[in-house]
Every structure is written in structure tokens, then in C-alpha cells.
């Protein structure tokens with residue numbers, strides 16, 4: 001059985017036995033299930049220092065980042081205020097600092113030890129991945145890590 005837990009404009013969180021589904025424009029963007037938690041943990045375990053995350057989703061990678069002792073702090077850039085609203089309504093909190101902005105419009109003098117890219121990629125999205133990497137390269141410290149989820153996702 002599927003229940004809508006929270007809804008804001010075009011964004012919904014739906015609950016099923018297998019986990020919570022983040023649905024944007026009627027498309028499933030993230031599922032809070034064991035497999036994705038393991039993937040998000042694996043991604044966050046590679047992070048250290050000051051971390052920039054592109055995409056909040058269900059806040060799963062953020063949860064694991066708070067448990068990674070090598071991470072000093074992190075900031076998430078999320079394009080949709082509705083995603084943040086439904087997560088807050090569902091879970092009662094938002095994990096870490098969030099700026100509502102298109103990642104490609106994010107400008108800062110700060111440089112980052114690690115940048116996590118999870119604004120939805122698949123192997124087919126070569127151009128999108130290239131665009132993301134080029135943007136991230138302008139924000140990363142020398143020797144820092146750009147970590148993309150979705151490389152094994154399409």
C-alpha cells in the first residue's frame with residue numbers, strides 16, 4: 001500500500017513497505033531503502049573535511065555525512081524548496097545547512113575538500129555529468145575529491 005506522507009506543489013513523499021519515495025513531477029527521484037542507504041553510506045564514507053553536496057533528496061547522504069568523523073562540516077545546494085518542505089514535514093528536521101539554488105548558479109570564494117554530486121545522473125547522461133564535473137572543478141580544492149552517484153545507476 002502507498003500513502004502520501006507529505007506534498008508540496010509538484011513534490012511528494014510516498015510511503016511504501018520498502019521505504020519512502022521522493023516523487024518530483026510524477027517521477028521517482030530517490031527511495032529510502034536498504035540498497036540506496038548502502039550506496040549513500042559508501043559515498044559519504046569517502047568524504048572528508050569541508051563537503052559540498054549537490055541535491056538534498058531524502059537527506060540520506062547527509063545523514064551518513066553526520067556520522068563520518070572525517071567530515072568537519074557540509075553544505076547542501078538544493079534546487080527545490082518544495083523538496084526541503086516535504087522532508088521537513090515528514091522527518092521533522094533538515095540535516096545540515098541547505099541553500100536553495102540551482103547548483104550551476106552557486107558562486108562562492110570558498111573551496112571544498114569534497115563535492116558530492118547527486119542531482120540525478122545515469123550512464124546515459126554523459127553531457128550532464130560533464131557539465132557537473134566542470135562546475136565542480138571550479139569549486140574544489142587542489143587534490144580534492146569530486147564524487148558522483150549514479151555512475152553505476154543507469
Ligand SMILES: C[S@@+](CC[C@H](N)C(=O)[O-])C[C@H]1O[C@@H](n2cnc3c(N)ncnc32)[C@H](O)[C@@H]1O
Nearest residue numbers: 055056057058059060061078079102103118119
Ligand atoms: C536523487 S536526489 C538526491 C538524493 C540524496 N543524495 C539523498 O541522499 O537522499 C536529487 C536531488 O537533486 C535535486 N536537484 C536536481 N537538480 C538540481 C540542481 N541543478 N541543483 C541543485 N539540486 C538539484 C533534486 O531536487 C533532488 O532533491
